[in-house]
Amino acid sequence: MRTLTVDGADLAWDDNRPVLTGVTVTARPGEVLAVTGTSGAGKSTLLSAMAGLLRPAGGKVLVDDEPLTDRDHAVSLGVVLIPQDNGLxxxxxxxxxxxxxxxxxxxxxxxxxxxxxxxxxxxxxxxxxxxxxxxxxxxxxxxxxxxxxxxxxGDVLLADEITSELDAANRQRVMELLRAEAARGAAVVFATHDPEAAAACDRELHLADGEAIWARP
Structure with a gap:
């Protein structure tokens, strides 16, 4: 199984002002990492960079020790993204x-x-x-x-706000399935604005004011 690392990354869309600056975080095999923050804080931006959809303006994204170049490269390394808009x-x-x-x-x-x-x-x-x-x-x-x-x-599973339209029973079931993926050895990153869902994860990275702060390292 693989480890995904974001190392000192500045993340911006096009040539706009960075959404996030200096982000450093590692998603480790066997655990579920929550990424939290209000709407617009940069949760989807961070997961896009982890998925190879957004190249950092500064810093880098690594899968094991291999710098991620684009989405096709990420897919070849076993990085799976469940997007917020479902993409079906x-x-x-x-x-x-x-x-x-x-x-x-x-x-x-x-x-x-x-x-x-x-x-x-x-x-x-x-x-x-x-x-x-x-x-x-x-x-x-x-x-x-x-x-x-x-x-x-996948070896890395990125889940972007995937419980937003689900009732309580289905949200609980999805959390159990994410936990099962981690038990299988995957590194799971779950972006959510739900405090209860975040509390069920192993660690929590909180995004605010363009920065990433460990709520639970």
């Missing part, structure tokens, strides 16, 4: 969205079918497997995106 293809079914992703990352069709079923079931979506994404509720779409991320079985 509306014209595909829930199962197809997951299977396509598994195959794209090297899984066989048989593995894709098995992993898809295994990912949908604990999220209560087995009955919606063959429904188009556009036919699902917002909460069901969010759970499908979570299932897709879990099916990829």
């Amino acid at each position: 293809a509306a014209i595909l079914t829930a199962a197809e969205n997951i299977s396509v992703a598994v195959i794209a990352t090297g899984g066989t069709p048989a593995e894709a079918r098995r992993r898809t079923a295994e990912a949908l079931d604990p999220l209560g979506l087995s009955g919606q497997a063959n429904q188009l994404i556009e036919e699902l509720s917002g909460g069901q779409q969010q759970r499908t995106a979570i299932a897709r991320g879990l099916a990829l079985r």
Whole structure:
């Protein structure tokens, strides 16, 4: 399993003023790291940098000791991102969205079918497997995106506000699944504004005023 490190990173979109400056944090195998902060504090920005979607203006992002160059590089190193906007293809079914992703990352069709079923079931979506994404509720779409991320079985799992549309029971179930990913050996980073969810994580990095401060190191 891999370790992801952000080392003294300044993060900005285009040539704008940095959203975050001097961020240093390590996501370690076997633990769940919470990234907290108010809306606009930079949680999605930090996860974008960790996922290879945003190149730091200063500092660097490393997977083990290898500098991350872009999203394709991150995928090749086993960095999985579950984005806040779910990123699902509306014209595909829930199962197809997951299977396509598994195959794209090297899984066989048989593995894709098995992993898809295994990912949908604990999220209560087995009955919606063959429904188009556009036919699902917002909460069901969010759970499908979570299932897709879990099916990829990454070494690093980045989850961006993935419980925002879920009820209490499903939020609890998702936290249990993230914990299971950490138990498998993955490094899990969970961006959330939910204090209860953050408290259930091993460590907490709080973002405020452009800086990253350890709430629980």
